[in-house]
Amino acid sequence: DAAGLAQVLVAVPADYGMPHYPDEIEYSDKYEDETYEYRHVILPRAHAKRMQRVLQTGGFAGETPGTMLLTEQEWRDLGVIQSRGWQHYEVHRPEPHILLFRRPLGTNPATGQVNPVKPVAEGQTVS
DSSP: OOOHHHHHHSSTTTTTOOOOOOOOOOOOOEOOSSEEEEEEEEEEEHHHHHHHHHHHTTTTTTOOOOOSOHHHHHHHHHTTTTTTOEEEEEEEOOTEEEEEEEEETTTTTTOOOBBOOOOTTTTTOOO
């Protein structure tokens, strides 16, 4: 009914649908599944515009124009600071200024290398 619709419209913030651009780069807490550790990074408007311009013209290092995933050097050149081993793995199309990162569980943050699985000692079983 009209009264219900009016309540819904009042409850919707005025900037609904507008992307959130922080003043500084924002980093999420880390979260994980059985394979990867994840985090997302939100770029300020100026950083996002620079990223889009550079990607449209061939990337920071001259990659193919239109490639939307950033290499580690490219996201570091944007000012993103995080330990080693993170990979920009997906573009969130509605908000491309939100960079989605992942790295395999067990990645050494100092080297970016995945730690090898520890061998099972003789007589022990893997459950």
